[in-house]
Amino acid sequence: MTQFVGVKDMARWIARDGLDRVIRLIAAGIEEDLAAWEKFEKVPRMAAHSDIGVIELMPISDDELYAFKYVNGHPDNPLRGIQTIAAFGALADVATGHPVFLAEMTLLTAVRTAAMSTVAAKRLARPESRVMAMIGAGSQAEFQAIGMREILGINELRVYDVDPYGVAKLVNNLEPLGFHITTCSRVDEAVTGADIVTTCTADKQHAVALMDSHVAAGMHINAIGGDCPGKTELDPRILERARVFVEFEEQTRIEGEIQMMPADFPVTELWRVVTDRADGRVRNRDITVFDSVGFALADLSALRVCWQATAGTNLQTDIDLIADPRDPKDLFSLIMHPVEAGEDVAERLA
Amino acid sequence: MTQFVGVKDMARWIARDGLDRVIRLIAAGIEEDLAAWEKFEKVPRMAAHSDIGVIELMPISDDELYAFKYVNGHPDNPLRGIQTIAAFGALADVATGHPVFLAEMTLLTAVRTAAMSTVAAKRLARPESRVMAMIGAGSQAEFQAIGMREILGINELRVYDVDPYGVAKLVNNLEPLGFHITTCSRVDEAVTGADIVTTCTADKQHAVALMDSHVAAGMHINAIGGDCPGKTELDPRILERARVFVEFEEQTRIEGEIQMMPADFPVTELWRVVTDRADGRVRNRDITVFDSVGFALADLSALRVCWQATAGTNLQTDIDLIADPRDPKDLFSLIMHPVEAGEDVAERLA
Structure with missing residues (x-):
């Protein structure tokens, strides 16, 4: 099962460990990944612009982990009473291509941006x-x-x-x-x-x-x-x-x-x-x-740190994203025998 | 709240309506979107290749809806007992940039690929x-x-x-x-x-x-x-x-x-x-x-059809993806007052 951390659980994690310590943890993760910069496959994010905002996908990967983030930027959203950005993202295992972790990233983006700012300021400010x-x-x-x-x-x-x-x-x-x-x-x-x-x-x-x-x-x-x-x-x-x-x-x-x-x-x-x-x-x-x-690298760092820090706790929940029929070539079997399906499908199609 | 359809619920939907009728429905959605081809912002998908597989992001949008799919292709996965592909995707409202619908797409990709094949074959086969x-x-x-x-x-x-x-x-x-x-x-x-x-x-x-x-x-x-x-x-x-x-x-x-x-x-x-x-x-x-x-267009069609066909039923569940503080500029308040947080954070940070 893919693990999921939603907004409430992200807030609970940050509250549990403390925003200061979570920023420190993610800053350390970012520094580790920046030190390994050359092993990452990097591309500029893909942006879809409209008159009032932008929606972006930000992927990055190394030999082990693939990460991407979905994020928008709509400056007039607060006038409608909603967040300027809404973000979520996932980590996948490069060896299988299957997602292992999905998380909200509106809070996590604010945290990782702060962490990235400290990584820079530590070296650039007096x-x-x-x-x-x-x-x-x-x-x-x-x-x-x-x-x-x-x-x-x-x-x-x-x-x-x-x-x-x-x-x-x-x-x-x-x-x-x-x-x-x-x-x-x-x-x-x-x-x-x-x-x-x-x-x-x-x-x-x-x-x-x-x-x-x-x-x-x-x-x-x-x-x-x-x-x-x-x-x-x-x-x-x-x-x-x-x-x-x-x-x-x-x-x-x-x-x-x-x-x-x-x-x-x-x-x-x-x-x-x-x-x-x-x-x-x-x-x-x-x-x-x-x-x-x-940049996507800091999102990968933040997702990895969050995934590890919340592993094995009730901050993570199972999310039903992986189709897993008994026989991997028999995807069709999931439809013929869906859990709690209210109808005998085989009969109806015959 | 963003609505979610996982693997089990996708299987239940297809079983409920019948795979034949779902394919017909999605084929009609694809034809509608193909007829409006010029209004879509289209880009080739972004692929991250490894020796044993590929992971792709497939975005597309028009003035109203933005869609993307995450999908991998790992031909040796069945040897490990798992699906060659695992896919999921989302629809977002272009006006706000916020995701409105998230769904598994391993089953849905198989369905939309079949639907797309019929759209072509109807015009190309004798x-x-x-x-x-x-x-x-x-x-x-x-x-x-x-x-x-x-x-x-x-x-x-x-x-x-x-x-x-x-x-x-x-x-x-x-x-x-x-x-x-x-x-x-x-x-x-x-x-x-x-x-x-x-x-x-x-x-x-x-x-x-x-x-x-x-x-x-x-x-x-x-x-x-x-x-x-x-x-x-x-x-x-x-x-x-x-x-x-x-x-x-x-x-x-x-x-x-x-x-x-x-x-x-x-x-x-x-x-x-x-x-x-x-x-x-x-x-x-x-x-x-x-x-x-x-191509991403057929994924947008399939997500839209699934979203509409399952709306208001227990096939959709809420997923906690949107950070929604009372004041949209006060994202920080979610951390200071997390639901069920076990700790007085304000006190600890002070």
């Missing part, structure tokens, strides 16, 4: 970083904040969102957890003095959540929301001054902030930093940008 | 066809036979398989349903006098299940098993003598029998025949080949 500006206080904001505190010790947040309600929600969620939060009414107010700037907005257009004048020497910019063709957040002049790091260059050229730059604009894939083949931050004054669009 | 040769008696054979009887009135089968057990299984399954079956020990014995030849073998290699000398004027060849790069079933000389029809040319050039032919080898997409923009069979003596590799 070690003494303590203050993070957050531009965008939507669904992912709390996950980012808790990840950055767990891995980098960031405890001071300066938050701006066009929607003051989002800011209030974030304060309400994070102040009880001991964060020091300054709410800001303008972007420049939020970023002044920040060590790390996380941009995470959802507009499906070329927006400028962060202007060049906002960015000071030494900053690390964790740019999460520019993740579709036609959807960017940064003033392109920031990129010209910065050293830019990406997950998977082939995909980021299409989707990331660097879609605004020439095709030969220099970028460094993060796995090269993780494996010491390329420098992360070199000088204190460097401006670094993690142009994060979300 | 109207007086009564005898079908079947080369390959694996998981899909019974579905093909029942579809061809339901739509074309084929009641006489001549069956060959390298594995005599497969043939015995097919006879055992279909004779009680009133089919006249001749078991054959050689391909030429099976095809002599046949009006339609269905080839459906699983070897992942260039095999020649059907030789040029086997093929007589007037035959329709329903070639199902050549569906991967490096996996074909027909002697290429057959293609030179035949008029060849495909589902989606861009994908079939990579995967179908015509991968053996030059890039400009003429083929006709089946939707053009369905919409009267191209001829199907013209003369009695024509040899026609439906070079069927399996």
Whole structure:
């Protein structure tokens, strides 16, 4: 039987182990997979765009595991009272091709994105970083904040969102957890003095959540929301001054902030930093940008970690996805003798 | 809530309505979608190949529905006692990007492949066809036979398989349903006098299940098993003598029998025949080949038909795939207040 973790059980797992520890666990999984980068079969995700959103499939595999995620992005969904994204995904055994694990990934994507941000920031932000500006206080904001505190010790947040309600929600969620939060009414107010700037907005257009004048020497910019063709957040002049790091260059050229730059604009894939083949931050004054669009590898890591961490517990349930007739060549027998079928089918067809 | 139909419930649905009637229903859905061909966003499927098999994702969408299927092909699986393929898929609402329906598709793929074969054969086989040769008696054979009887009135089968057990299984399954079956020990014995030849073998290699000398004027060849790069079933000389029809040319050039032919080898997409923009069979003596590799459109049709036919019945169950916090921007609240979480998370993180 394929094992399944739905939304409620995903929430229960994260609550049981703690979001901070789950992010740490998944970040370690991502680092392990980034270190083995060359063994993965990698392709840019397949996207189906409509006027109001996008639906994507994100597959990746190595010799043992195949993973894919289904995910949409519909920025106007919250106006209808529903999540901007809904995601789910699966792991399959490459040896048989059969799915072994299916899970909701709306929560898991928020967790793995936070974990990925920490993997980058650990190598790209100044070690003494303590203050993070957050531009965008939507669904992912709390996950980012808790990840950055767990891995980098960031405890001071300066938050701006066009929607003051989002800011209030974030304060309400994070102040009880001991964060020091300054709410800001303008972007420049939020970023002044920040060590790390996380941009995470959802507009499906070329927006400028962060202007060049906002960015000071030494900053690390964790740019999460520019993740579709036609959807960017940064003033392109920031990129010209910065050293830019990406997950998977082939995909980021299409989707990331660097879609605004020439095709030969220099970028460094993060796995090269993780494996010491390329420098992360070199000088204190460097401006670094993690142009994060979300890549399938981190989804595989997150699914694997979740699968292992919930194995053998009641967080996993059986899901009836594998047709398993006694004789593998006799698929037809399942129809002729369905469990609890109310009708003698053989008789009716005869 | 997303609705789910697992293997047992799929079998119960097909048993409840009858495989013949379900094939007819899905064939009608496929014809409806083929008639609207130009409104679909179509891409060749994404395949991840290993030495022993392939795992594929097959997406397609129009303005209203997005569908995708996960499916593998591992010809040696039956030696391990498991199905060659395991498939599942989903329908999503393009307006919100949220999945509305998830279903097993191992059974459903066998059904939709049979339905697709009938859509082609209805236009490509001679109207007086009564005898079908079947080369390959694996998981899909019974579905093909029942579809061809339901739509074309084929009641006489001549069956060959390298594995005599497969043939015995097919006879055992279909004779009680009133089919006249001749078991054959050689391909030429099976095809002599046949009006339609269905080839459906699983070897992942260039095999020649059907030789040029086997093929007589007037035959329709329903070639199902050549569906991967490096996996074909027909002697290429057959293609030179035949008029060849495909589902989606861009994908079939990579995967179908015509991968053996030059890039400009003429083929006709089946939707053009369905919409009267191209001829199907013209003369009695024509040899026609439906070079069927399996295309996402038929999966969308099958998922939609199944979704509608099982709606409001206990064949569908809720599956917990949509994160739905009271406030759509407060995804984090699901973790802080998980259902039945055994721990006060807010306290632990503080």
